Amino acid sequence: MMLKFELKPFDVLFFGSGKPFNRGDDSSSIFPPLSHTIAGAISKKITTFFKIDSSKAIKYIYGPFIKRLTVTSNEETIFFSIPSNIYTARKEDNSNFFCILNPLENQALKLFSPQNTNKPNTISTFCVYTKDETEIEPFTGFISIKYLNHWLDGSLENKLSDTHNDIENKRNIIKLDEICQNDERIGIKINYKQGTVEKENGVFRVSFKKLKIEPAEEFSFVVWVEFNLEDENLKKANLGHDQIKAIFEKQPRVLKVGGESKTVFYEIEEVSFFDEIKELLEIENTFVGFLKFENNSLSIFPEKIIKIEKGEKVQILFLTQGVFDNFLPDFLNRCGFRTISMTMNSCLNVTLYSSKSTRFFSKAIPAGTVIWAVAEKDIEISSENTSSLSKNSFIGSNLVLIRKEKMKK
Helix, strand or coil: CCEEEEEEECCCECCCCCCCCCCCCEEECCCCCCHHHHHHHHHHHHHHHHCCCCCCCEEEEEEEEEEEEECCCCEEEEEEECCCCEEEECCHHHCCCEEECEECCCCCCCCCCHHHCCCCCCECCCEECCCCCCCEECCCEEEEHHHHHHHHHCCHHHHHHCHHHHHHHHHHEEEHHHHEEEEEEEEECEECCCCEECCCCCEEEEEEEEECECCCEEEEEEEEEEECCCCHHHHHCCCCHHHHHHHHHCCCCEEEECHHHEEEEEEEEECCHHHHCHHHHCCCCEEEEEEEEECCEEEEECCCCEEECCCCEEEEEECCCEECCCCHHHHHHHCCEEEEEEECCCCEEEEEEECCCCEEEEEEECCCCEEEEEECCCEEEECCCHHHHHHCCCCCCCEEEEEEECCCC
16 A cells, blocks of 8 residues: 655755756756655655665655645645646747647658758657747646646647636646745855865855745645565564554654755655546556666566557656666667657756765656657567566656557558
8 A cells, every 4th residue: 555645845945966066056956856855755764763774665656746735625636747748938928828749740841851950860750839830938837637638638739729728727737936936045165173164166056946835725745655565674673554654644744855954744644646646547548657678678567568569659758757778769669669759848867876076877857758659569568576666776767657549540
């Protein structure tokens, strides 16, 4: 059984990536935080209580995602990072405008040809918007389960183009600056032995994030956690699900999260992530799980089997960040897919190893990345030994939503 954590910050938060940071630089928090950041805070509380190694105590973590509580109606809504093929208007006077970019296939553009660009060879074409001349741009935002449902079944484009739906669109698609605000602060690196500023570049600026609290709305983080009850350290401490739950029910219900170990309050309840998103899974041929690449094949956790016939198209949406050893379309190609198109709004750094003198980091794709691919052979995406997933240093990454459809003949 899973525990659902709702995290409510007391103060500003800072979530770092693997981007190198030197004193004298400006440092800005990423948002939303990476999954393993939250997993680390939760597992550390087990260590605090029982003085054991809890690094493998979590089997799966789903999130973090955003929850909005509308105080007046007591309505709760879960939001995910918005699919990166949803764009908004570049001009601020048209902030209610949203549109969807689709892969350009079997069309000729006068402006350019995909083959004459520097796109990777493993991607066939680009996603474009051709309905009008509106200047558009990507943005960091979040989408409700309801609208993600429309995105999956193909009806969202019509809703976004209908001006009568502006109010509903704004309720179900929210931009980052509507959820949180930046809080700029100056930091000083102190030499405590001498009581002076350390070196000339001892002053630096940090941009924290602070969740907004409006009179009618409150925002928080939510994650679902399934603990690894087969972990040897938990077994030695005689910790089962009920004992672990009891730890987190004790007061004070606080965790230290992110840079500078800021304190967040949490509430817990016993509920499955898959029960909470069941309306997404009711859409035919839609699957959610952790995607893993190994030995030229794809695996998905928890246990399930996805059979994809030759010629079927798949659409893959990353609900959390994706961490792979190589360019994802190259992996898909080796698994038997031809990548039609891919959209992503940025690129993340995640730290592989860090010490006082050395840091190694890897590139990661952000939540909201979308990939369109077609199977060039019959493919089966199945589960393998689930214990291998908990060894991932970036636990919670690669949580994807896969939607498959038959190719039109």
